[in-house]
Amino acid sequence: MNIIVYPTRNYIEERQLKDKVAVVIDVLRATSTIITALYNGCKEVIPADEIEEAVRLAKNYEKNTFILGGERNAEKIEGFHLSNSPCEYSRDQVENKTVLITTTNGTRAIKRAAYAKEVLLASFINITAICDYLEALGQDIAIVCAGTEGRFSADDVLAAGALIYGLHKKNIPIELDDLGLTAKFMYEHSMDDLHGVLSQTTHYSLLKDMGLQRDLDDCLRLDTAPIVPIYSDGIVRAWYNIVDMR
Amino acid sequence: MNIIVYPTRNYIEERQLKDKVAVVIDVLRATSTIITALYNGCKEVIPADEIEEAVRLAKNYEKNTFILGGERNAEKIEGFHLSNSPCEYSRDQVENKTVLITTTNGTRAIKRAAYAKEVLLASFINITAICDYLEALGQDIAIVCAGTEGRFSADDVLAAGALIYGLHKKNIPIELDDLGLTAKFMYEHSMDDLHGVLSQTTHYSLLKDMGLQRDLDDCLRLDTAPIVPIYSDGIVRAWYNIVDMR
Numbered sequence: 001m002n003i004i005v006y007p008t009r010n011y012i013e014e015r016q017l018k019d020k021v022a023v024v025i026d027v028l029r030a031t032s033t034i035i036t037a038l039y040n041g042c043k044e045v046i047p048a049d050e051i052e053e054a055v056r057l058a059k060n061y062e063k064n065t066f067i068l069g070g071e072r073n074a075e076k077i078e079g080f081h082l083s084n085s086p087c088e089y090s091r092d093q094v095e096n097k098t099v100l101i102t103t104t105n106g107t108r109a110i111k112r113a114a115y116a117k118e119v120l121l122a123s124f125i126n127i128t129a130i131c132d133y134l135e136a137l138g139q140d141i142a143i144v145c146a147g148t149e150g151r152f153s154a155d156d157v158l159a160a161g162a163l164i165y166g167l168h169k170k171n172i173p174i175e176l177d178d179l180g181l182t183a184k185f186m187y188e189h190s191m192d193d194l195h196g197v198l199s200q201t202t203h204y205s206l207l208k209d210m211g212l213q214r215d216l217d218d219c220l221r222l223d224t225a226p227i228v229p230i231y232s233d234g235i236v237r238a239w240y241n242i243v244d245m246r
Numbered sequence: 247m248n249i250i251v252y253p254t255r256n257y258i259e260e261r262q263l264k265d266k267v268a269v270v271i272d273v274l275r276a277t278s279t280i281i282t283a284l285y286n287g288c289k290e291v292i293p294a295d296e297i298e299e300a301v302r303l304a305k306n307y308e309k310n311t312f313i314l315g316g317e318r319n320a321e322k323i324e325g326f327h328l329s330n331s332p333c334e335y336s337r338d339q340v341e342n343k344t345v346l347i348t349t350t351n352g353t354r355a356i357k358r359a360a361y362a363k364e365v366l367l368a369s370f371i372n373i374t375a376i377c378d379y380l381e382a383l384g385q386d387i388a389i390v391c392a393g394t395e396g397r398f399s400a401d402d403v404l405a406a407g408a409l410i411y412g413l414h415k416k417n418i419p420i421e422l423d424d425l426g427l428t429a430k431f432m433y434e435h436s437m438d439d440l441h442g443v444l445s446q447t448t449h450y451s452l453l454k455d456m457g458l459q460r461d462l463d464d465c466l467r468l469d470t471a472p473i474v475p476i477y478s479d480g481i482v483r484a485w486y487n488i489v490d491m492r
Contacts, residue, residue, distance in 0.1 A: 007253055007398060152253060154424040178400040178447045182432060185443065189435045197431065201424045 001172055002140040005160050005179040008147030009109040021139045022116030023130060023163065024231075025123060026146035027155040028203045029084050030106020031229075032123040032219040033069070034099070036086040038238040039126075039225035042067070042094035045236040047107035051077055054102045061098055070102040074210060077102070086125075086218045105153075109146035110231050116142060119231040123219065124159050124194075129226040131166035133239065143180070154186075154201040155219075158194065161187025162222075194220045247418055248386040251406050251425040254393030255355040267385045268362035269376060269409065270477075271369060272392035273401040274449045275330050276352020277475075278369040278465040279315070280345070282332040284484040285372075285471035288313070288340035291482040293353035297323055300348045307344055316348040320456060323348070332371075332464045351399075355392035356477050362388060365477040369465065370405050370440075375472040377412035379485065389426070400432075400447040401465075404440065407433025408468075440466045 004020075006012055025031055034045045048054035051072070058068055069082040069089070076083035082093065084103055101107060113119045118137075122130045134141060143163065145156035161183035167174055168184065176184065190197040195216070198204040207216055218224075228239035250266075252258055271277055280291045294300035297318070304314055315328040315335070322329035328339065330349055347353060359365045364383075368376045380387060389409065391402035407429035413420055414430065422430065436443035441462070444450040453462055464470075474485035 148424075151423065152425040152428070154428050157424075157428065176446070177397065178394075178403075178449075179398040181446055182398070182400050182403065182428070185435070186428060186431065189431070200422070200427055203424075 001138065001167070001174045003143065003164060003174055003180050004177045005143045005145065005183055007145055007152045007157070007179060008150055009112045009144060010150050012112055012115070012144060014115045017113065017115040017142050018117065019140065020116050020142040021118045021120065021134065021137060022113040022142045022144055023120045023122045024110050024113050024144045024146065025156045025159045026106030026109060027123050027159045027219050028207060029086065029215055029219055030101070030103040030146065031121045032125055033084050033086045033089060034101065034121055034236055035123055035126050035225050035227065035229055037089040037094045037099050038229050038236065039227050040089055040091040040094050042089070042097050042099050045099040045101060046234060047110045047236065048100060048102040049108055049111060051102055054100045057100050066098045066100060067094055068100050070107070072104060074206060085212065085215045087214055105146040105148055109144055110236070113144045114231070121229040121231065121236060122159065122163060124162060124222050125219070125225045126223065126227055127159065127162050127166060128223045129228050130163060131170065133228045134167065135170055135172060148203045153203055155198055155203060157183045158186055158190065158198065161185070162191070247384065247413070248421045249389065249410060249426050250423045251389045251391065251429055253391055253398045253403070253425060254396055255358045255390060256396050258358055258361070258390060260361045263359065263361040263388050264363065265386065266362050266388040267364045267366065267380065267383060268359040268388045268390055269366045269368045270352070270356050270359050270390045270392065271402045271405045272352030272355060273369050273405045273465050274453060275332065275461055275465055276347070276349040276392065277367045278371055279330050279332045279335060280347065280367055280482055281369055281372050281471045281473065281475055283335035283340045283345050284475050284482065285473050286335055286337040286340050288335070288343050288345050291345045291347060292480060293356045293482065294346060294348040295354055295357060297348055300346045303346050312344045312346060313340055314346050316353070318350060320452060331458065331461045333460055351392040351394055355390055356482070359390045360477070367475040367477060367482060368405065368409060370408060370468050371465070371471040372469065372473055373405065373408050373412060374469045375474050376409060377416065379474045380413065381416055381418060394449045399449055401444055401449060403429045404433055404436065404444065407431070408437070
């Protein structure tokens with residue numbers, strides 16, 4: 001199993017991605033939030049690049065059947081139902097609804113990863129479910145770290161390390177590029193203290209300073225939402241929902 | 247002291263660099279080779295992007311006053327005097343000569359860093375000299391990892407970590423971006439076994455497979471060439487030479 005890791009979505013090359021399964025990671029907070037929404041029973045999640053696009057898409061839905069969510073500058077968008085905090089996407093808010101979401105980094109990374117033959121969404125909260133799914137697939141993988149404002153983000157790379165570590169523990173033979181080796185090394189030396197290692201990083205510090213400690217706690221917990229979200233034709237669905245629909 | 251780290255030269259943004267001191271790192275092998283040549287008494291080093299450019303520049307020099315060096319695909323260029331192995335740039339080869347050098351990643355990174363107000367060349371072999379110089383300057387820093395073929399290269403990031411670790415040990419207050427924090431973390435957890443940590447990485451493996459173990463040994467030794475090379479107006483000179491010239 002060959003694994004390449006992109007430090008941000010800007011690094012993605014279409015020709016490298018097209019014969020691989022892409023795993024998009026935006027720990028703080030887009031993929032953590034989307035995974036939480038799906039785990040709590042929302043029907044589907046539609047990522048939008050821009051606020052206007054999300055608002056326009058919402059017009060296709062009956063009142064009370066959809067949620068508009070997302071952030072700009074880590075804050076809730078005016079007129080939207082929810083921000084980008086996983087804890088807001090509780091079952092009573094999202095069950096059976098469509099979530100339309102736009103964020104600065106994560107949703108754009110998901111759409112950019114669409115060159116791949118399959119696109120999964122990962123974060124610490126579903127890391128083992130993703131490992132199990134990838135083991136069953138047995139395909140080459142491209143891990144797409146969303147990054148923050150086009151720059152390397154340590155939280156995403158650490159989750160990439162957790163994913164690689166999980167595959168390694170299954171004794172799956174894997175070949176890694178240098179960022180993959182770095183990510184695995186980082187995770188192996190910090191898995192017992194993720195908050196400590198990330199406490200000085202840019203995005204973590206920003207959210208902490210905004211009083212969003214609960215988001216940080218929720219996003220750095222392992223396996224609290226053990227599902228496999230798949231992005232296809234513009235929509236993210238949980239894998240078991242997709243199986244039900246087939 | 248604010249420090250940003252670029253994973254490859256492709257990440258450089260002119261506006262970010264222009265008020266900073268840039269430190270270019272290409273451990274395997276361009277900056278290691280150039281530093282060695284200067285340490286062994288060569289007059290100056292002129293980095294060229296292309297083979298043709300190096301050959302054309304050589305026409306300005308009398309026979310026996312210059313060395314043409316460099317690599318493509320990690321091998322010596324046909325008709326050139328030397329390859330890109332530090333050990334070839336011995337005192338008897340280079341003393342008082344001009345070295346014209348072209349490599350795949352390193353020389354291009356050096357030229358791209360020229361947006362900065364001062365450009366230094368670093369590798370493990372001069373890491374403490376660079377730390378001392380940066381301490382005396384007291385300016386904001388941009389560390390430019392050359393990378394390999396436009397991708398993240400762990401050897402360069404590890405040397406960036408060694409540099410940051412050295413500054414940290416001097417109790418200089420530093421602010422780091424996420425890649426800087428990652429680099430420091432990596433180095434702190436691997437400084438006693440650089441070869442072990444890098445043994446599976448792309449560039450290290452390639453050079454090892456080519457039988458260039460001596461290059462790997464030479465490039466990963468600390469402080470064997472304690473000089474500060476400065477790139478200015480297209481030429482790299484050792485700082486003490488520049489001082490002599492003033």
